[in-house]
Amino acid sequence: MSRYGVEGFSDEELEYYSRQMVLREMGLNGQRRLKEKRACVVGLGGLGSIISTQIASMGIGHLRIVDRDIVEISNLQRQHLYGVDVIGLPKVEAAANRLRRLNPFIEIEPQPISLNPMTVERILEGVDVVLDGLDRMAPRYVLNRACLKLGIPYIYGAAITNVGNTSTIIPGETACLECFQGGLDDASLPTCAVVGVNPSIVNIIASIQVSEALRILLGRRPNLANILLFCDLDSMTFERISLMRAERCPACGGVSPQPPQPFEEVEEICGREGRRVFIVNPREERRLNMEKLEHVLASMGFNIYKRGELGITFTAPKGFRGSILKSGVSILEGIGDRDEALRLSHKIIDENLDSIKNKHLI
Numbered sequence: 094m095s096r097y098g099v100e101g102f103s104d105e106e107l108e109y110y111s112r113q114m115v116l117r118e119m120g121l122n123g124q125r126r127l128k129e130k131r132a133c134v135v136g137l138g139g140l141g142s143i144i145s146t147q148i149a150s151m152g153i154g155h156l157r158i159v160d161r162d163i164v165e166i167s168n169l170q171r172q173h174l175y176g177v178d179v180i181g182l183p184k185v186e187a188a189a190n191r192l193r194r195l196n197p198f199i200e201i202e203p204q205p206i207s208l209n210p211m212t213v214e215r216i217l218e219g220v221d222v223v224l225d226g227l228d229r230m231a232p233r234y235v236l237n238r239a240c241l242k243l244g245i246p247y248i249y250g251a252a253i254t255n256v257g258n259t260s261t262i263i264p265g266e267t268a269c270l271e272c273f274q275g276g277l278d279d280a281s282l283p284t285c286a287v288v289g290v291n292p293s294i295v296n297i298i299a300s301i302q303v304s305e306a307l308r309i310l311l312g313r314r315p316n317l318a319n320i321l322l323f324c325d326l327d328s329m330t331f332e333r334i335s336l337m338r339a340e341r342c343p344a345c346g347g348v349s350p351q352p353p354q355p356f357e358e359v360e361e362i363c364g365r366e367g368r369r370v371f372i373v374n375p376r377e378e379r380r381l382n383m384e385k386l387e388h389v390l391a392s393m394g395f396n397i398y399k400r401g402e403l404g405i406t407f408t409a410p411k412g413f414r415g416s417i418l419k420s421g422v423s424i425l426e427g428i429g430d431r432d433e434a435l436r437l438s439h440k441i442i443d444e445n446l447d448s449i450k451n452k453h454l455i
């Protein structure tokens with residue numbers, strides 16, 4: 094058997110993609126083109142699980158997956174990349190392991206980091222398209238602006254209860270996210286934990302996002318440029334809403350200087366079972382040694398729940414649970430307030446930094 098059956102593809106790869114290469118719009122040339130491309134999926138929750146599974150198995154050459162969360166049992170109803178065996182692992186790690194088994198012919202690059210104004214440009218470095226699997230507007234606005242600046246097509250998507258919407262943003266050409274959905278405050282928006290989410294709508298929106306990304310990667314015109322597709326499973330309606338660039342858009346209008354986007358060192362996210370959850374973001378990315386971190390946590394009296402290559406989840410009495418990612422992001426649940434979260438994160442990571450000979454805390 095020849096390792097490379099046809100121009101860069103092994104016989105096995107040709108068979109893997111055989112049902113797709115016969116599609117008129119794909120062919121061998123399209124498959125080759127896809128293999129040369131790089132995509133980034135930001136957020137590996139409901140949308141991101143489906144997006145990354147589809148785009149990986151279709152044969153994107155390089156897939157960067159970005160998320161700062163841990164797999165929880167309440168994810169499994171709709172986040173089908175994960176099983177009960179990976180609860181407590183960073184989503185990017187569980188996803189990378191699964192996606193590598195799904196398609197060993199592509200490169201998967203897991204990044205256990207928060208998307209914020211300090212990390213976004215590195216997250217987008219060298220990618221041809223970015224797909225939105227986020228669940229809050231604040232990081233979406235950061236992503237939108239960075240995509241405008243770097244000229245990277247951005248496939249926006251969102252889903253909650255039985256409704257969802259998606260649009261394809263081509264920098265300099267189409268309406269951007271802030272043209273049609275600017276100024277939303279996450280604190281005033283419903284969350285999945287409160288109002289729920291139907292897996293069907295998540296699958297539909299994610300699949301449409303992938304379809305749009307594929308069109309872009311294959312050099313075709315996206316169907317949702319300047320269109321917001323609104324889907325409602327209650328009424329089973331799919332509505333196409335025309336969009337226009339807003340002259341006074343603060344992101345792409347160029348009429349007023351962009352306000353600086355603040356870096357949030359501590360974020361409070363949607364709580365689980367009534368407990369407060371804080372995320373503490375490092376001011377610069379760490380590369381923590383998980384084995385040494387495990388010793389530090391054990392010496393502080395924590396119980397190690399799960400240790401992976403890219404993160405550790407640990408518990409303590411009274412319902413406290415924490416996770417530390419390799420990048421230095423801390424997720425602390427069942428803790429009193431922001432200050433306490435910040436103090437605990439610094440205490441754990443500071444001690445660990447000493448042991449890995451990194452003297453710079455901030």
Ligand SMILES: [Zn+2]
Nearest residue numbers: 269272342345
């Ligand atoms: Zn705009």
